[in-house]
Amino acid sequence: VERTILRPSTNLMQLVYGNSASKSTTSINEVQGNTEDEESEDEDFFKPKGEGKKKLGDGLDGGNFNADDCSKFTNHANLRNWKSEELIQSIRDRFITGDWSKAARRGQVSGADNE
């Protein structure tokens, strides 16, 4: 899910570092989250355990301060069927069995773009 958000990539700098100069660790989200927690403390006390898991998706925005510390990011649910001929063709040129000139261009063009 997170990856699709990134796709438009209009401004990746903003996405990563945020708009203001404030540190991600002291963002506004956090302050809000805290006061809410304190107000509704009684309800939280009986919070079903499963709810913690739902929050995981918020990790990207720094909304979940106790997100799992894990570098692996594999979404097994979204796996595509790599047995289909179409998909195979779509990445053929990323292999030495594919079109070498296309692969070479991939490295160059973009390199020039950024100079």
Place this chain on the structure above:
Amino acid sequence: MGKTTYMRLKGSQNLRQRLLLSTLSSTPIIIEDIRPDDTWPGVRPHEVSLLRLIEKICDDCVVEINETGTKLKYKPGIVMGGRQLVHDCGVSRSIGYFLEPLIVLGLFGKKPLSIRLKGITNDSKDPCIDTFRSTTLPMLKRFGVPPEGLELKIESRGAPPHGGGEVVLSIPILQNSLTAVTWIDEGMVKRIRGVTFSTRVSVQFENTMLHAARGIFNRLLPDVHIFTDHRAGPQAGKSPGYGISLVAETTSGCFISADTAVSYARGEEEGEIEDEKEELMPPEDIGEQIASVLLGEIEQGGVVDSTHQGLLFLLCALCPQDVSKVRVGKLSPYGIETLRHIRDFLGVKFVIKPDPSTETVILKCVGCGLKNLSRKIS
């Protein structure tokens, strides 16, 4: 002694990076609100174990945890390294969890590090030990880490829930600093290698996984070789399990990896002891799944896979004050968190630009110029 100023942080997220960056940048930290609302609040066993590990290889570092475990105070010391150390990683996270920060920390030590780590070698949550060997260590060499003395030996394997694996990690120290890289050419995949493992189950599981994985690659590449590593007796640890780690090697020397392992769940996690013998994913599906994950990573592009983005950014930021330039596929959540922490601790901000023609992302930064200071203090 003057008063120490602490950087204040919240929550248990990214604890490993925080401790690592805190140590490297000599920034004392206080972390509050560590899982305050959980049924079991506070730090987890693996987090305590990680702190003990850091204490083991550092001098003069101070760790204080409050009674409930929800507040942690960490004052970094000097990374000493040392030989023939031993650490029990426990079984709440696999050895991979500990290795990720340790391989960077070790580089900035006074003496080379060699340590025996005990626990779980392969699980689905953290990168497997095989992936460290095939992908992570070669990545360090790109940044000028001397290949001599960089080694990871698997003495025995251990699957969850009871572990029983043992590995020996050797990390050389940097004589001065890392070397900045320009690393944007992904190249083409020229071969796929891999290794399957099985502990306390039939070796047939491995053959099935291997054939299923090969089947996916067949139409793309002839040069696919997957080794098997069947363990029995004391070398097989205490729990049954099997898994696979694959790596695609490109013409420009990039390594793209994918791995997983299956075994019975850790019982203590949810307190469900009754239906312990749930069905495991069949080896055939595992093989196909990980082969598909690998192709997904290749399709996404970039010089590293999504798991290694964090380490890549970290190494770039720790370089001397030269420009590093790297290409990744879509930014992973962990990669993004890493970028934020690098800015907070090291003051290094990356220039991040999408590359629309290939749907990848180019990142550029000037390193913070970290030198191996521990070495010189002697």
